[in-house]
Amino acid sequence: MDTYQDMLDRFYEEKPEETKKEERLEIPKPQTHIQGGETIIKNFKRISEALRRDPKHLLKYLSKELATAGNLQRSQATLKGRFRNYQVKEKLERYIKEYVTCQECGKADTKFMKVRGIQHKRCEACGARTSVKEL
Ligand SMILES: [Zn+2]
CATH class of the missing domain: 2.20.70 (Ubiquitin Ligase Nedd4; Chain: W;)
Structure with a gap:
């Protein structure tokens, strides 16, 4: 697992000057919530809509990256296992970079x-x- 320092390092590496003038995509921050042994992403549907991606595709990516199984229910998604908010956010950012x-x-x-x-x-x-x- 990444340490906090790794994340900071990456954060600074990935913020070159030129990104400032780009139009940044407005992505709702993932709202996660751990319930029992599962992680619920409450605003999952809103995130996929903001990215204009099929929620199934996004969920498949997250499940794969976090090596777990995921489920879609109406506006939210559930991942098996307990994940911290920053882990979900980090994967989401990678997804955006690669697929959006x-x-x-x-x-x-x-x-x-x-x-x-x-x-x-x-x-x-x-x-x-x-x-x-x-x-
Ligand atoms: Zn282009």
Whole structure:
């Protein structure tokens, strides 16, 4: 597991000057809540909507990354196991980086598409295409 220092280090590494002028995506912060042996992400649906991604896809990613199983129920998602809020937030940020924002222009206006059977995200702002890992 990452230490707090690792996280701080990464935080500073990933904040180069140029990100300042980008339009930042407004993502609701994950509201997590541990209940018994499970972690509930209360605003899961709102997060997927803000990212314009299928909640199933996002949940699949989180479950995979956190090596657990997940379930969708209406507006929330439940993950088996106890996860701290920052762990969920960190995975969410990675998801956004890999599957949502454009690597060229940094905008979040991307859509998934298949090119010769390979999953890509295509940026509607600048037209750039980047292949992404299939989940
Ligand atoms: Zn772009």
